[in-house]
Amino acid sequence: MQNARYNPPQRIMVKMCWAVVVAALACLTPAARAATWEQPAAELAKQIAALSGPGAVKLTIRNESVLAAVEVPAIQRLIERDLRGFGVVAGGKDSATLIRVTLSENLQGGLWVAEVVEGTETRVTMLRVNLGGATSASGPPNLVVQRALMITQSDPVLDAQIFTVGTLARLVVLEPEQIVTYVRSSAGLAFASAPAGGGWVEDQHFAIAHTRPYPRDMRGELVPAQDHLFDAYLPGVQCAGTNTGAQIAVTCADSDDPWPVSGPIGNQVAGSVGGPSGVPQRAFYNAMRDFFTGVLAPGYGMDLPPFYQASDTPRPTGTGLLLNTVDGRLLLIENNTLKPIAGASDWGSDFAILRSECGSGVQVLVSGSGAAAVGDSLRVYEVVGREAVAVSPPLPVEGAVTAIHANNNGTGATVIVRRDAPLRYEVWNGSALCH
Numbered sequence: 001m002q003n004a005r006y007n008p009p010q011r012i013m014v015k016m017c018w019a020v021v022v023a024a025l026a027c028l029t030p031a032a033r034a035a036t037w038e039q040p041a042a043e044l045a046k047q048i049a050a051l052s053g054p055g056a057v058k059l060t061i062r063n064e065s066v067l068a069a070v071e072v073p074a075i076q077r078l079i080e081r082d083l084r085g086f087g088v089v090a091g092g093k094d095s096a097t098l099i100r101v102t103l104s105e106n107l108q109g110g111l112w113v114a115e116v117v118e119g120t121e122t123r124v125t126m127l128r129v130n131l132g133g134a135t136s137a138s139g140p141p142n143l144v145v146q147r148a149l150m151i152t153q154s155d156p157v158l159d160a161q162i163f164t165v166g167t168l169a170r171l172v173v174l175e176p177e178q179i180v181t182y183v184r185s186s187a188g189l190a191f192a193s194a195p196a197g198g199g200w201v202e203d204q205h206f207a208i209a210h211t212r213p214y215p216r217d218m219r220g221e222l223v224p225a226q227d228h229l230f231d232a233y234l235p236g237v238q239c240a241g242t243n244t245g246a247q248i249a250v251t252c253a254d255s256d257d258p259w260p261v262s263g264p265i266g267n268q269v270a271g272s273v274g275g276p277s278g279v280p281q282r283a284f285y286n287a288m289r290d291f292f293t294g295v296l297a298p299g300y301g302m303d304l305p306p307f308y309q310a311s312d313t314p315r316p317t318g319t320g321l322l323l324n325t326v327d328g329r330l331l332l333i334e335n336n337t338l339k340p341i342a343g344a345s346d347w348g349s350d351f352a353i354l355r356s357e358c359g360s361g362v363q364v365l366v367s368g369s370g371a372a373a374v375g376d377s378l379r380v381y382e383v384v385g386r387e388a389v390a391v392s393p394p395l396p397v398e399g400a401v402t403a404i405h406a407n408n409n410g411t412g413a414t415v416i417v418r419r420d421a422p423l424r425y426e427v428w429n430g431s432a433l434c435h
Contacts, residue, residue: 037071037074037075037078038078040112040127040129041075041078041079041082042078042082043127044079044082044101044112044114044125044127045079045082045083045085045086045088046082046086047114047125047127048079048083048088048099048114048116048125049083049086049087049088050125051114051116051123051125052088052097052099052116052118053088054086054087054088055087055088055089055092055095055097056089056091056092056095056097057083057088057089057090057092057095057097057098057099058090058091058092058093058095058097058098058099059076059079059080059083059090059091059099059101060098060099060100060101061075061076061079061100061101061102061103062100062101062102062103062396063103064102064103064104064105064393064394065103065104065105065110066105067103067110072103075103076101079101096118096119097116097117097118098115098116098117098118099114099115099116099117100114100115100117100396101113101114101115102114102115102393102394102396104393104394105393109128109129109130110128110129110130111126111127111128111129111142111393112126112127112129113125113126113144113393114126115395120149120152121148121149122146122147122148124144124145124146124433126142126144126393128142142391142392142434143356143358143359143363143380143391143392143432143433143434144392144393144395144432144433145365145378145379145380145392145394145395145430145431145432145433146430146431146432146433147378147395147415147428147429147430147431148428148429149426149427149428150171150200150427150428150429151171151173151182151200151426151427152424152425152426152427153424153425154422154423154424154425155175155425156175156176156218156418156425157173157174157175157403157416157425157427158174158175158176158218158219158220158221158234158403158416159173159174159220159221159222159232159403159405159414159416160172160173160174160222160414160416160427161222161224161230161405161407161408161414162407162408163224163229163230163241163408165229165243165246165247165248166243166245166246167246168183168246169183169184170182170183170203170248171183171184171200172222172230172241172248173427174220174221174222174232174234175208176208176214176218176220176234177207177208178205178206178207178208179205179206179208179232179239179241179250180202180204180205180206181202181203181204181205181248182200182201182202182203183200183201183203184199184200184201204247204248206239206248206249206250206252208232208234208237208239208252209237209252209253210234210236210237210252210254211254212236212254212287214234214235214236215235215287215288215289215290217289217290218234218235218290219234219235219285219290219403220232220233220234220235221233221259221405222405223260224408225240225241228240228241228242228243229241229242229243229248231260232250232252233259233285235285235287235288236254236255236256236287237252237253237254237255238252238253238255238257239251239252239253240252256284256287257282258282258283258284258285258295258296258297259282259283259284259285259292260280260281260282261281261282261283261292261296261309261310261311261321261323262280262281262310262311262312262321279298281296281297281298281299281310281321282296282297283295283296283297283307283310284296284297286306290308291306291307291308291326292306292307292308292310293306294306294307300333300336300338301336302333302336302338304323304331304338305325305326305327305329305331306325306326307323307324307325307326307331308323308324308325308326308349308350309323309324309349309350309351310322310323311323311351311352311353311406312353313332313353313362313364313383314362315332315334317334317335318334318335320332320333320334321333321334322341322351322353322364322383324344324347324349324351328345328347329344330343330344330347330388332383332386339386340386341383341386341387341388342386342387342388343381343387343388343389343390344366344381344388345369346368346369347366347367347368347369347388348366348367348368348369348376348401349367350366350367350401350402350403350404351364351365351366351367351404352364352365352404352405352406352413352430353365353406353410354380354406354410354411354412354413354431354432355410355411356411356431356432356434357434358391358432358433358434359382359391360382360384362382363380363381363382363391363432364380364381364382364383364388365378365379365380365404365413365415365430365432366378366379366380366381366404367397367401367404368394368397368401375396375397375398375399376396376397376399376400376401376417377394377395377396377397377401378394378395378397378401378415378430379392379393379394379395380392380432392432397417398417398419399417399418399419399420399426400417400418400419401415401416401417402416402417402418402425403415403416404416404430407429411431412429412430412431413429413430413431414427414428414429414430415427415428415429415430416428
């Protein structure tokens with residue numbers, strides 16, 4: 001009886017002791033976890049300050065990683081504290097400098113990305129972080145999406161490309177009803193060399209004559225041509241751009257000819273081999289909708305579903321054709337075989353193949369599939385085997401990405417963004433930046 005009376009109190013005391021220990025650990029955990037972010041927060045703050053310089057800033061932070069939501073405020077406090085050490089003060093609501101920090105991750109671990117936005121210029125820095133909170137110094141290079149604004153206008157934009165005309169670099173902008181050319185005084189034949197905000201001046205305008213009505217959802221592409229400067233493709237219309245000296249001439253006519261989706265004259269990866277016979281592939285566009293019918297010329301001898309976009313992509317065995325279908329699938333034609341690609345469920349309808357010095361050297365720049373009302377995104381993937389693997393964190397886009405087209409040298413892409421209130425269209429150059 002004495003043992004029976006003695007043992008229960010002992011068990012209760014043990015349980016109470018354990019409860020006290022657990023409670024104490026729970027109280028210490030936030031502080032202990034916060035301490036693990038000291039080093040990466042300090043390093044990221046240093047990198048941000050190097051881009052922004054001292055002064056008041058607006059700071060936002062978003063968590064897209066496996067970190068618990070309760071840890072984010074502590075990380076933000078650390079970053080704000082370390083920024084103050086460099087003279088950067090968060091909380092300036094009226095500041096012209098916005099700093100967006102995204103806590104994300106990729107296959108190598110955590111990845112913290114900071115965007116420093118000043119006017120039309122966005123500078124990006126990022127830091128690899130392991131899930132325990134320490135900076136990671138190993139693993140392959142990480143990628144981040146970088147973009148530079150070219151022009152902003154109120155009229156819709158379908159595509160924009162830079163062409164060399166004489167000694168000038170001309171920006172050719174394709175709109176539904178006209179083609180507009182721009183010039184700038186500084187020499188530079190690539191998007192990446194353009195100054196922030198563009199620096200482009202309107203030069204020539206060419207009306208696009210068409211007898212058939214356009215569909216509600218417009219598409220259009222500019223592609224370099226073999227025997228003249230460029231071709232412009234719109235629903236039911238084709239235009240040809242030629243140049244004599246420094247001036248451009250444009251002629252347009254109704255046309256149901258297929259649009260180029262691969263090959264050396266296309267707006268795609270240089271050195272592609274096209275279809276089975278080596279002839280560049282072309283696709284028939286549904287002039288009353290906003291997608292391709294699935295019929296290719298010369299074709300691969302197989303039935304294809306309707307798709308939004310297609311592009312050559314280098315593969316270990318040669319060149320494949322990557323296409324995203326209207327029903328949301330990503331397919332690859334390789335060695336005359338149609339293969340489904342996993343990992344693209346959150347892709348939007350637009351993508352472009354990029355060449356870079358990062359990762360495998362070939363990436364896919366993709367828009368998001370979310371509702372435009374809450375903003376869009378840009379992200380870089382690599383197609384590994386039969387899977388699309390994200391190799392960059394998403395870059396938030398205020399507005400809706402309406403088109404992505406690879407630029408003429410394949411190292412970047414034209415990104416068209418529609419923004420509301422007030423309605424305007426922005427032309428960006430997007431590229432993959434190694435870190």
